[in-house]
Amino acid sequence: FAHEKDLWFSHDGKSILYIHDDGINSELRRMEKTKPGQFWWQATDLKHTTIVKASKRPTGIIPGPKGKKITYTTYPGNLWVSNPDGSEPVRLVESWQEPTAKWSPNGKWIAYTLQNNNFNPDIFIIRTDGSMPPVNISRHPDLDFSPAWSPDGRRIAFIGRHHKEQYDIFYLDLYKSDEIKDTNGETLERARKAMDKDPAYKGITKKKVKKVLEKLSGKNKQKKSEKEETFDFSNVHQRLRRIEVKGITPSKLIWNNDSKKILFQSRSNKKIIYTVDAKSGAKPSKLAEASGTPIKIDTKGKLYWISKGVPATLQGGKNTPYPFTVYTERKLSDWKRMAFRNAWNTMRDSFYDPKLNNRNWTDVLEKYEPMAMQANTSMVFDRIVSMMLGELNASHMGFRSVRQWPSSWQPTPKWKEETVHLGTRFDHTHADKGWKVSEVIPDSPADRDISKILPGEIITHINGTEILSDSPRNELLHRRLSEPVHLKVTDKDGRARAVKIQPITYKAARDLARNAHIDATEHAVNKLSGGKLGYIHVARMMWDEFEKFEHHLYEQGAGKDGLVIDVRDNGGGFTTDHLLTALCQPRHAFTIPRNGGIGYPQDRIVYATWNKPIIVLCNQNSFSNAEIFSHAIRNLNRGKIVGVATAGGVISTGSTAILDAGTLRLPFRGWFSSSDGKDMELNGAQPHYTIWNKPGELSRGKDVQLEKAVSILLEDSKKSPSLPKPKYRVSK
Missing domain, CATH: 2.30.42.10 (PDZ domain)
Incomplete structure (x- = not known):
């Protein structure tokens, strides 16, 4: 009973390396045929040998070239190199997160992607013998990932986002001589072609011309010293070359066999594979209408890959699949057991709180696993997984099966009816x-x-x-x-x-009612403040709402002494730091044009800004990122908060697949207050003034939270410091 994954053939094809995972413990194993003369599909008698024991908690494996070494990862983010039998292990990387690694063709180096504590991934290169510390070759504050070695081992490419939201391909010549050759190569090639055509050089043989050009380029010197040459890491991140692929988000890089071209696919259009020359200014071109996961390219330029779920080859723009059929049997109770364990160990290893809400997680497994195995429908199974998750008493969690089982027949209506x-x-x-x-x-x-x-x-x-x-x-x-x-x-x-x-629809009616309520609240603020204050409602912490917010800073803030910012009933998102950039911009100077007044050039600021007083409204339905915003306003002393404590549901969450059973929401990152270090989960943002709106008051048009906020902000706006009087220069 186990789930086998991450399978790799050994270099000689005589064994298969894989991870054996029973849902609680995992091992790295090697599988061999007891009768070596058989084909793998014929073999029924197999020998399994443990290479890395469960105590080490192996999570993945990548065999090295030529079968001399293997790399494997262990929990949580250790990268090891060892002999194929697991002996003489050397730890190359120790981290909180599992690195993704690629061997160099000669087996002497490994390139890998690793995130720092700010969740910024960079590309590193390290010797496989561990004789030197890793070198960060990308060293950029934005995303870099997916390293790919050229077949000759002299170049490396990766995907990076270095220019706003544009993803591009970057490459590096690891030998400085190659960089010089790359810089001068095109000029020398143009010179060679020009000399071939020039009548003045007709009497000179091509060999002499070639010899002169090689001398100029230092090619002979390179050949003599190539054996002694090693990677040049001096200012390596400054030598990166960018290949712009505008309109395409590249993925799945692989070099062509000549180490001069790069093949890649697009995450936005997954049906096309492109090719581009590895040189600055090169433009990508479509190679074929196909997609898949690249494995390797042979010396003749044939791409071996997995396309549409089966092995395939791509050459000359033609994709040739090799479909096959495998018949399997599945014991339903074991499948449910494995799926449940996979959800259980995912939370064990990745939930943000290492104490797991002070629960004995093994006891939790023993409590719910028998129920999960007896679940007779997907709905019951989902509920049992959710009960297990409930032991953590946290937000942003859930599990949902990818399909309903057992499948039930339902009539397909010719039209949709609903309550209008x-x-x-x-x-x-x-x-x-x-x-x-x-x-x-x-x-x-x-x-x-x-x-x-x-x-x-x-x-x-x-x-x-x-x-x-x-x-x-x-x-x-x-x-x-x-x-x-x-x-x-x-x-x-x-x-x-x-x-x-x-x-x-009822949704459309709710949207219209919400807009009407916002208009009424805006009118109420204007009336209560005598036109001195503005009002901005932030419905969600999403980008479209932030764009509205930036616009409303001008629209609602024009001529006002302060702003009421309302995040009540805001379900969250991600834009807190963008709002804070607009609201907390330091005022280091002001400008005055001739015959004009005090201001600041709009083209010099990141976003529209507001430096005057604010007050924030929040309530028990302010959730997630809206809570982070409320916490931030208080911690930064940017303004007062009125209302009631927020929900206390603040965790960064993602989703992960649980085998082929379903999708699990995974809270992987906690948020903690900069003022006292408290976990924001279960600790909502506390208002300066706690006031509850009583049932029925809002529907009658009475909002005591708003009334309190306006009265406080009117007082704060009177205390707002003014800028100093400008003092023009005095001639000496």
Whole structure:
């Protein structure tokens, strides 16, 4: 009972290296045929030998070239080199995160990608004998990853994001002589071609010309010293060459057999493979309409890869797949057990809190594993995994099966029916027949001239059906969204009229209602402050909302003494630091143009900025990144906070696949307050002034949190320091 993964053939093809994982412990093993003369597909009697024991916690393996060495990784981020049998291990890298490594063709070097504590990945090169410390060859504050060695071992390429959001290919000549050759090569080649065509050189043999040019380029000197030459790491990061691939996000680099071209694919268009010359200014061209995972390119330029899930070769623009069929049997209880263990050990090894909420994680496994094995549907299995996750008492978690099992038959409707919305709210105290309208949502169907309904009017019939006092609203309004609804409406004077209305979805109605509430709150701030304060509502910590925020700094801040920033009911995102850049920009100077007033050049700032007083509104539904923002405002003393403590759900989360069973949300990074070091998870941002809005107050238009915020900000704005009076130079 185990999951075998990360399989590699040995260099001679006589054995297979793999990771044996039973969901609790893992081992690095070697598998061999007991009858060497058999093909692998014939072999039924196999020998398995442990190379790296479970106590070392191996996680991955990459055999070295020529079968002389292997590399493997162990938890959490150790990179080792050893003999193929696991003997004489040397630890090359010790880290918190597993590096991704690539052997050089001669087996003397390893290139790897590794993130630092700021989650910035760089490319490193290290000797496989461990005789020197690793060298950071990218050394850039943005993303660098996916190193690829050229077949001759003299160049290395990788993907990097060094220019805003543009991903490009970068390459490096590891021998300085190659860099000189690369710089002068094109000029010398043009000179050679020009001399061939020039009549003045017709009497000179090509050999003499070639000899002169080689002497100029130092090629003969290179040949003599090549054996003694080694990588030149002096100012290595400054010697990187950039290949721009605008409009393409490159992935899966592999060098051509001549070490002069690079093949790559696009993450945005996964059906095309491109090729580009490894030189600055080169433009990529389409090689073929195909995609896959590259393995190697032979000396004739044939690409061996996995394409569409099967082995394939690509040459001359033609992709040739080699499909096969494998019949397997799966014991369902063991599959559920392995999937559950995989979710369990993923949290064991990667959950941000090393104490796992002070739970004995082995006891947790023993508690829930028997239930998971007996789950009779995917829904039950998902619930059991969620119960296991609940032991951690943390946010940003969950598990969902990729498919429903057992599969159930459901009829496919010819059209979709749903409960539609008219754009009205009703008076729930109305006990007579019909629905009495208490409010019409602005810009909704009921607010349009062609289908207008007014507050106080009563809807008595829907599509000819009389509405009784106990008529279920969801049944009468359940229909196709595209169908109009025919209403009979009675006004306050008892006069009836027919109204034909085109309904909307409940989501659309909620969006319109939210916009109306924001407009009403903005109006309330203006009224309460006598026009002195502005109001900005931040619905989500997402980029589109930040762009609105930057615009609103000018729109709502024009002529105001302060801003109320509202992150109540904000579900989070990632833009806190962008908002802080706009709100906390240092004022080191101001400018005055001739005949103008005090300001600062717009083209010199990162974002639109606001230096005047602010106050922040938050509540129990402010979540994740909205909480980080609230914490930051308090820790940086940028302003006061009014409302109630935020949710206390602050963890960076990602997702990871659990075998072929489902997807697990994985909280991998904790956030801690810079003021006292407290974990923000379960510790919401605390307001300076704690005030609760009572049930029913907001719907009646009363917002005591807002009222308090306005009163405090009006006082703070009076204390806001002003800039010094400009003192022009004095001539001496």
